[in-house]
């Protein structure tokens with residue numbers, strides 16, 4: 001019998017993690033990447049990249065890098081070009097680059113008659129079709145813009161952050177940024193140096209975390225045993241108040257949720273610029289009318305450019321939605337990786353979390369490798385794993401935080417809860433229940449949708 005073959009779609013951090021973990025497990029893979037090389041969205045030349053010239057890491061280097069391949073840099077928050085070099089070095093160091101076909105876009109995945117998957121792709125030599133036993137989807141979560149519907153028409157320039165590359169795009173313009181996520185705030189900081197004026201329309205309040213606290217990258221603090229959610233919220237809220245004050249002073253609404261119930265903004269320059277009067281906060285948009293934007297508080301403003309910092313939507317355009325068990329805004333997958341039908345598709349990188357880093361993504365890949373190894377060498381362990389996923393409650397990945405019911409939070413996880421659950425599942429596959437905390441696949445009650453889809 002021939003060895004099973006697996007495909008990987010995407011050579012970003014997640015696809016590279018998958019290639020490395022499967023390589024270590026002695027599993028043959030073939031990767032497909034639309035772009036010219038590895039690095040995913042960190043390659044600003046990748047046509048699907050949503051990177052911009054001023055972008056740097058938001059999480060700090062040591063909490064983000066792959067454990068087995070520390071960055072050579074000593075910089076705390078390297079820029080995107082340094083990160084692209086890092087991923088190229090990582091791929092070259094472990095012989096991963098040659099596992100991928102570049103300039104090759106996967107266009108369709110369909111079920112083969114024998115239960116495998118037929119993968120169709122367009123590349124330099126035209127269209128190819130190949131059969132695989134399984135496919136790892138690592139095509140990224142931050143590529144497909146989420147464009148909300150607005151009443152009325154804006155006749156100036158309308159741009160999504162995905163199309164923003166450099167501040168010259170804003171030069172001399174009256175700019176309104178809609179949304180204050182991490183990209184929106186980075187771009188606002190760019191804009192104050194180039195635009196004629198900058199305003200930011202927000203729907204809700206935000207928590208702003210400084211890059212440095214007590215002289216260290218803020219995400220390197222409290223890295224040991226995680227505090228219970230309520231205590232962490234209590235303590236960190238006070239620390240933030242002490243360092244950044246109350247953003248309401250600068251015109252932001254008061255957050256109607258607790259700290260960490262939505263993704264925090266790691267940027268305090270924005271507050272400096274608000275304090276200097278370089279930009280101003282506006283209410284939520286009510287409607288557009290020519291170059292005028294009307295806000296919900298009854299005020300209005302005139303703009304040349306509206307920049308939508310409205311985030312991204314998940315997109316797996318090459319495969320039927322049922323195959324990924326889409327439920328609402330996102331696929332409902334065991335540990336955000338395995339469709340409950342265990343149909344041979346595996347999703348990498350479909351996690352949004354504060355501080356999960358590339359190592360967290362690599363641990364997902366190790367779990368997939370563990371499952372594929374069990375399929376090959378210990379089919380009874382793999383079958384037991386599938387049975388437990390079907391029969392037992394799925395782990396609670398929230399860490400006790402009540403995340404906002406927003407599209408971008410629909411696949412959000414708490415990094416500590418998530419990594420613990422991934423390690424526990426891997427232990428089940430190895431036939432070794434974890435030392436700490438008892439059973440492997442467990443906690444809380446399953447939701448109705450999980451029960452329905454299991």
Ligand SMILES: Cc1cc2nc3c(=O)[nH]c(=O)nc-3n(C[C@H](O)[C@H](O)[C@H](O)COP(=O)(O)OP(=O)(O)OC[C@H]3O[C@@H](n4cnc5c(N)ncnc54)[C@H](O)[C@@H]3O)c2cc1C
Nearest residue numbers: 010012013014033034040041057058059105106139140349
């Ligand atoms: C400005 C910015 C700052 C960020 N900062 C951080 C940070 O500080 N820390 C952090 O952990 N994360 C950060 N991120 C999140 C970032 O998404 C991850 O770091 C990481 O890039 C995710 O890797 P990925 O491989 O899942 O996706 P991507 O990097 O998006 O890679 C996906 C790859 O799949 C390829 N692809 C897509 N469709 C196909 C197809 N049909 N066929 C073949 N190939 C395909 C794409 O070309 C791409 O190369 C940031 C993101 C942005 C935009």
